[in-house]
Amino acid sequence: MNKLELIHALQDSHNLTKTEATKCVEIFFGEMAKALEKGDRVEIRGLCSFHIKTYDSYAGRNPRSGEKVVVKQKKLPFFKAGTELKQRVDRAG
Structure with a gap:
């Protein structure tokens, strides 16, 4: 949907x-x-919750050139399915 x-x-x-x-x-x-x-944190009871996860900066590598680069600290949203939603999906499948 x-x-x-x-x-x-x-x-x-x-x-x-x-x-x-x-x-x-x-x-x-x-x-x-x-x-x-x-x-x-956003929580919708019985359905899901969303929260922000923070990642520290780290040394990475450019896959194209192989050059080392510093990846900046970042925040990303995470989704977690609620128990009721998990059960509904499991029953439907």
């Missing part, structure tokens, strides 16, 4: 206009992104 399909599902299930459904989805994902930008 992509963002547009989510908008259509929300629109159909709650008799919303496409504009209203789009606004709901934009607000939801926008607020999640803002929380993650601040370093907060």
